[in-house]
Amino acid sequence: MSVHINAKKGEIAETILLPGDPLRAKWIAETYLENISCYNEVRGMLGYTGTYKGRKISVQGTGMGIPSISIYAHELISEFGVKNLIRVGSAGAIKQDVKMGDVIIAMAASSSSSLNRNRFNGGDFAPTASFNLFDKAIKTARDQKISFKAGNVLSSDFFYTDDPLDYEKWAAYNVLCVEMEAAGLYSIAAKHNVDALAILTISDSLITGEQSTAQERESTFNNMIKIALELG
Ligand SMILES: O=P(O)(O)O[C@H]1O[C@H](CO)[C@@H](O)[C@H]1O
Numbered sequence: 001m002s003v004h005i006n007a008k009k010g011e012i013a014e015t016i017l018l019p020g021d022p023l024r025a026k027w028i029a030e031t032y033l034e035n036i037s038c039y040n041e042v043r044g045m046l047g048y049t050g051t052y053k054g055r056k057i058s059v060q061g062t063g064m065g066i067p068s069i070s071i072y073a074h075e076l077i078s079e080f081g082v083k084n085l086i087r088v089g090s091a092g093a094i095k096q097d098v099k100m101g102d103v104i105i106a107m108a109a110s111s112s113s114s115l116n117r118n119r120f121n122g123g124d125f126a127p128t129a130s131f132n133l134f135d136k137a138i139k140t141a142r143d144q145k146i147s148f149k150a151g152n153v154l155s156s157d158f159f160y161t162d163d164p165l166d167y168e169k170w171a172a173y174n175v176l177c178v179e180m181e182a183a184g185l186y187s188i189a190a191k192h193n194v195d196a197l198a199i200l201t202i203s204d205s206l207i208t209g210e211q212s213t214a215q216e217r218e219s220t221f222n223n224m225i226k227i228a229l230e231l232g
Pocket residue numbers: 019020021063064065088089090091159179180181217
């Protein structure tokens with residue numbers, strides 16, 4: 001048991017899918033896994049372990065934002081021995097050619113958060129995906145004929161910004177979309193020398209104003225999940 005996860009040792013698999021939304025964790029477990037058991041309900045942040053094609057795999061909600069995912073990633077790695085952490089999240093398109101429903105595989109995560117600048121005394125750490133998981137995800141997507149875009153994403157502390165034009169500079173530097181956790185996950189994984197990857201589905205377009213419904217954010221995104229499940 002850890003402060004925020006009341007699982008017993010051995011109840012969590014070495015490979016875990018991490019959606020921000022705990023109800024998406026429930027949906028993934030119930031839709032894709034066999035023999036599931038719920039190992040965590042602390043703070044409503046549901047966590048499940050089951051099997052996929054005979055392999056043990058877990059799925060855990062992380063909440064929204066870098067501080068929240070950092071807590072779960074830290075405890076999963078240091079208290080439960082998790083080795084492969086795969087975020088499966090929603091994101092907002094900030095580039096014209098990134099469309100609703102697109103799957104984005106995040107090679108790197110830029111951030112407007114001050115977290116890493118605090119951690120590195122003003123230095124700029126570059127949070128990147130682990131090559132192993134990234135390479136496997138690209139091969140899986142190609143094998144399954146799932147189209148995707150791979151590149152840099154922005155992990156922001158804001159969902160509602162004062163000025164939507166804030167994103168233009170990032171987009172001009174080829175950052176594909178905005179979400180709120182990948183940079184935190186990649187940094188914690190690097191610190192502990194384990195593997196992490198964020199796979200995202202575009203749920204909003206900050207270019208066109210399109211938005212998915214709450215239900216779609218909870219229980220769609222099949223292509224992203226199909227890729228993630230093969231990485232264990
Ligand atoms: O769909 P999830 O995984 O929660 O990810 C995105 O959605 C939330 C905002 O609605 C933020 O957590 C953002 O990163």
